[in-house]
Amino acid sequence: MNLAGKKILLGVSGGIAVYKSCELLRLLQKKGATVRVCMTDAATEFVAPLTFASLSKCPVYLKSGAVEARPFQHIDFPRWADLYLVVPATANVIGKFACGIADDPVSLCFMSCTCPRVVAPAMNVAMYNSPAVKRNLEILRGFEDTTVLESPAGELACGEVGQGRLMEPAEIVEFLEGEGSPLAAAARASSATPSSGGHPRNAPEPPAFPVAQDIDPTQDATLPGHGKKVLLTAGRTEEAIDPVRYISNRSSGKTAVALASVFYANGFEVEVVAGPMEAAFPGGVKVTRVQSARDMHDAVMSRLTSADAVVHCAAVADYRPAHAADAKIKDSRSQLTIELVPNPNILRDCTAARASRAAARQVIVGFALETDHFEEHAAEKLQKSGADALLLNAPVANDSGFGHDCVRYALVRPGVPVPEMKMGGKVDLAQEIVDFVLKELGNA
Template structure:
């Protein structure tokens, strides 16, 4: 789903060194299909030229309340047409204005007039961000329904290291999608597994598979965008997606323990991880040397079948499995669906271009217990994840059915 497609986004840009990042943010929002109108403060123009934004958006970047005798109601016109209002980067100065209700330029005046979801992404020196006045202003905005996209820790332009760097652009775009996405998973707890487990052979080697974890991460991201509380149990080294609780594991046993710990409170379980079916029967305490015969015979033992165990254990949970196959795709997936008491299975032939491990896209077939089948075209993994969540919603015992239409717009202003 492209939740920003056709939406009008007002992007406020303030005067800070992070203003240069707003150009790339603007580009990403346009690529998502949004119509972006940039509002710049006078200070922002000291860091980046309006022409940059005009070129990226196809419309002039606006700076003045009264520009060449234009309408004195420009801020009202902008506010009425906006689907989303975002300020990134937001300086300490604009935060103070917003908290006090000051309106002395186009950006702050428009901020008072918008009724759509509103987000702010602060960026400033670490000491400025930690200042009590700034924190109090942020608290005021939260109480008023603004979503705060917290800055990140790292090396800052002033030469210090700490919290104050503008949030990653993927986080900001994801927060925008969440603000406009249907919150049909709101208040649900979604448990996701991702990545390929590793079974140690000795201190330097392991038995594993080619799974990257990208599909599981996309599922976690999509569920969060639609309002869910998400825990991602990952055997992948990928960085965690936005605002998702992460549990790192390595082996099948570690994944099993983490899943069991969270299973009873879960509403929906998406088992996208590629869990090893076997592990070495014994692990060498030292590195195994090649030796003279150049042969090594391994004795393997089965790991716990996590998906089958959950299928026997589930009561109210919706359990979704994944079948990565190289032959007899539908027959093997249908058998797995039945044997493991799944509510839905996502099947893909990993030998197909665009559907294999590590790819940024996927080509899936969704199989249901009632015999239904839905074939998905080649999609990005995030798009496929949203289609899978749509399919989960069609199940008769989906716990969020009463919220399918989503909350009122004011309720979409969750902290990002």
């Protein structure tokens, strides 16, 4: 089972092995998975949430107090995930899972999630062998969609020897990639019942990248984007043919959401001009909604000067109908020709505006979606646009591109040969752009 593009919620409870879940998070990211974290209060005493927030590039879902700011966080977080991984699982949370107690983020997510759950116990040998823990683990093994990982014997952190160690992070990843992985089982089940989505669950697709409201990264002076502002374009545009019909494209807006989330997590103030799209932005990101390419053009141009960076992620229609009919075009059963005229080129107008201003450095990144002659088209578009970089991306096969979490992409820069495109998560792509912008702004 390939973990690239998988969305994994990591539940962290308060055992001495918490530091190992940081390593696990990094290993999962290296495999291309997107990881979000929720923690119990006790876990935060072992490793600060900031560590997990920095590693996951996303605020951590902390104690239920955060629910006040975002009422359905305890549902959004687990519903976002393809897999809920509780590492380490204390005797305490295992007891809660088994008994149906849900009074902290980790146990709340366990109860409300509809994806497969994997629980990795870690505790002292006497605790592990206690009748209560044995019984509770047995109960969990009987739950549908729940896997309890074997706890190896060996030397424990407390100095005693016996069963109760946390399975090593590399072994957990190996298990998730293997044939017995609950992700593999979910994929098999979903291909057997294609209408059920990523895995058998009834919930509608939740907003991507739920963000806890209790951390505001823009206030954190230690983050590299602190004091900087990025303007993003997002989604697609709709070009009216008549009052009920339009020309558009298949962009879901997921890449823009990943970008907004990663810029925000790095401390940037994020403003988005968004056309129609399905994916939702995290709280803390300012969004202005527009419909057509011309609306987007005007909204972007009026916000340009205050931005330190502009990333043109939106899939803007190159053409629009020359005239939008005032009333619905009737079906006359005869051939209909719609004359198209070019839309304004927002990227080029931004670089031209930058050139005419004697202002501080502004970094401009464009996007180029190509279906053939990738390198030539990207190099040509970059040169004509005057941008500092172009994110070349290609929709391929059934599991990447539009509406998916994976994409084939390369960051193209002037004067440098076009790199070979690689497959990665949209969060990885976003991270590469954020790193580039930071470097160009001199903050990296």
